[in-house]
Every structure is written in structure tokens, then in C-alpha cells.
Amino acid sequence: MIDTGHDLYLAVQKLDLLEKSPQFWWPNAYTFEVLVGAILTQNTQWKRVEESLINLRNNNILSLESLAATEIELLIECIRPSGFFKAKSKNIQTLCQNIISDFSDFYNFQQEVSREWLLSQRGIGPESADAILCYGCERGVMVVDKYTQQLTSALGWEFETYDDLQAWCMEGFVDDHLARELALFHGMIVEYMKRYKKGALVETSPLTSVR
DNA sequence: GGCCAGGTGTAAA
DNA sequence: TTTACACATGGC
Secondary structure, eight states, X not given: OXXXXXXXXXXXXXXOTTTTSOTTSSTTTTXXXXXXXXXXXXXXXXXXXXXXXXXXXXXXXXXXHHHHHSOHHHHHHHHGGGSOHHHHHHHXXXXXXXXXXXXXXXXXXXXXXOHHHHHTSTTOOHXXXXXXIIIISOOSOOOOOHHHHHHHHHTTOOOSSHHHHHHHHTTTOOSTTHHHHHHHHHHHHHHHHHHXXXXXXXXXXXXXXXX
């Protein structure tokens, strides 16, 4: 019986979906790259994000200082595979510049940034903000995405807002290791939904008989 | 050829 | 305060 987010966490965990994925699911979690990935992955497959990250690395501009200062045209060419390249390139560059001016460096940013500060940045909405907090800053914050909404909906819950769904997901967890458990929780949901999409989600997936 | 992918901002109803 | 649409690419 699943009543809380923590119940769902335990149920999904039994399916062992992250066996070959690295710890905490997001590649290079808790590093600067998470910031770039969080924006690049908006409405885009992660495979495209990886192409863009390789391009940035090959051009030696995958750092806070370089991205803040580089020619926007070069940035655009690097991230083109991820789509929405005009908006994303500008948003990434402005974010980097604002981090330097408000926090000096990425370490201070990790320690001090607030959700409100992130949400005030152009191109960062609730999901990107929470992804940066969870996977970039190791904060005990649950990332809620379309998959999370679809899964809980298939299990019979409906939530009014992003915040309501997020609060339900975090119910039942204790503070110990919260940041890392929630990081895994979101990753497991994504992997689960990739595996059981569409009709399979309702008809044959392991979780939908639970409730 | 249409739909989707680890969303967000904006304008109109 | 909701809803609809644009933003862009590549794979199926």
C-alpha cells in the first residue's frame, strides 16, 4: 500500500532500476556541470545534452568563468543539438555572470543559493531550480517533472500544483541522507517511466497494481 | 509527417 | 488565474 512519497520510493527501489547508472543518477552530480545540464535538458532528451556538453568541453569553455565570458555565437554552436539554442545559450551565460557577481564562485553558490534566487533567473523555472538544488548543491529537495506527475496520476493521485506534488513526494522521509535519497528517488522515477511508457504504464507496469 | 524528449516565458481569454 | 503557443533539434 502506497500512501506517501516514501512508500513509493521504497517500492520503486525494489525494482533496482539504477543498477548500471552511477550514484545519484545525474552525471557528475554536485559539480558545476549540473547547472549547464539543468538548462540544456529542458524539453530535450539527455542524449542531446551530452552532445552539447562534449562540444563545450572540446572548446574548453565548460566552466563558470568561460561560459560567462565566451562569445555567444560559439556557445550557440556548441549547444545547438539540445534545441532552443538561442534562449538556452543566453540563459546559461547570464546565469554564470550572475553567479559570479552574487556568489563569486561555484562553491559559495552551492552553499548559499536559495530557491528564490534561482527562480528569479531567466530560463529557470521550478523544475530546473530544484534539479540544481538537488543534484548541484546536495540539498534535500525533490525534483518533480512530467514523469512524476504521470506516475502518481497513474497510481490514482491528482495534485493541484507543482508544490503540492512535491510535498507529497517528500512525505515520510526523515532528515538523514535526505538529499541523496531524493536524488535517487527522482532518478528512479525517470528510469521507471522510460521503461513503462504510455499504455504499458497502466496495463503491465509493476507499480500500478500496488494501490 | 506527427509526436515526443529529464520546461519556461509570454500573450490572450 | 488558466490556457495556448513559441521556442528548435533529432529519433522513431
